[in-house]
Amino acid sequence: MVSAFFIFSRIWQSGVKIKLMNGSVHVIDQYPAAWLRGLSRGEEIACEIRLRIVTGAIAPGEVLSENRIAGDYGSSRSPVRDAFKLLAGEGLIRPERMGAVVLGLGLQDVEELYDVRHLIERFVQLRVSRFETGALLKRLRHIVDKMELAVRHRDIAEFAWHDMSFHDAIVAEARHARMLHLWKSIRNVVMTVMLVTTEDVFARTDEAIEAVVNKHRLIIHALESKDGSRIEEVVRGYFADSLATLYRSIGRS
Incomplete structure (x- = not known):
């Protein structure tokens, strides 16, 4: 493999x-x-x-x-x-x-990793939207501000860290023990893959980096709306774009 x-x-x-x-x-x-x-x-x-x-x-x-x-x-x-x-x-x-x-980490392994992330994030975002989200949204906006600061300093590791922290915050806020356990089981591999793919994004255009930041803003707006259909649409778009980025990176159409 x-x-x-x-x-x-x-x-x-x-x-x-x-x-x-x-x-x-x-x-x-x-x-x-x-x-x-x-x-x-x-x-x-x-x-x-x-x-x-x-x-x-x-x-x-x-x-x-x-x-x-x-x-x-x-x-x-x-x-x-x-x-x-x-x-x-x-x-x-x-x-x-x-x-x-x-054993390595093959393309199918990464695709399956994205599938599990998609399932987790769809579930936790829909669940969180039923709660009072004011404090969470404030924290997520603060994290996005830190991501933008990392962009200005061209700090790949810092950007990836805050990217992961953004998703950690939503999973934790869902207050679902089994889903949190599942998230923790893939978190280390996800974080390592995120570090490598962030390296690739930073080597591209400023527009590509800004697009990643904007994807997180869309999640915030969807959670703020408390509209389940909108949240599902944003989650689908997030992971479709992430997989497309992976495929472009490895030269697969």
């Missing part, structure tokens, strides 16, 4: 260099340090490996040795085993004795 992003990636010894739509090459050589605050050592290692699997730096079929990974990250084997457990739960690796085999 070929990684969905490996199709447009080039791996150089200095790091993970992503070849973007405009032909430029940007480097994502490690998980953003700010995203690692408060995590256990095992979670940190999982984040780094996850990023390298998503970008294709670690290819499907590659064998990851506990001892080698521990040496790479200056860790004992215990945190590595914790990392492998997390990655196995996400379907990215298959544990084996003293290590694991990389």
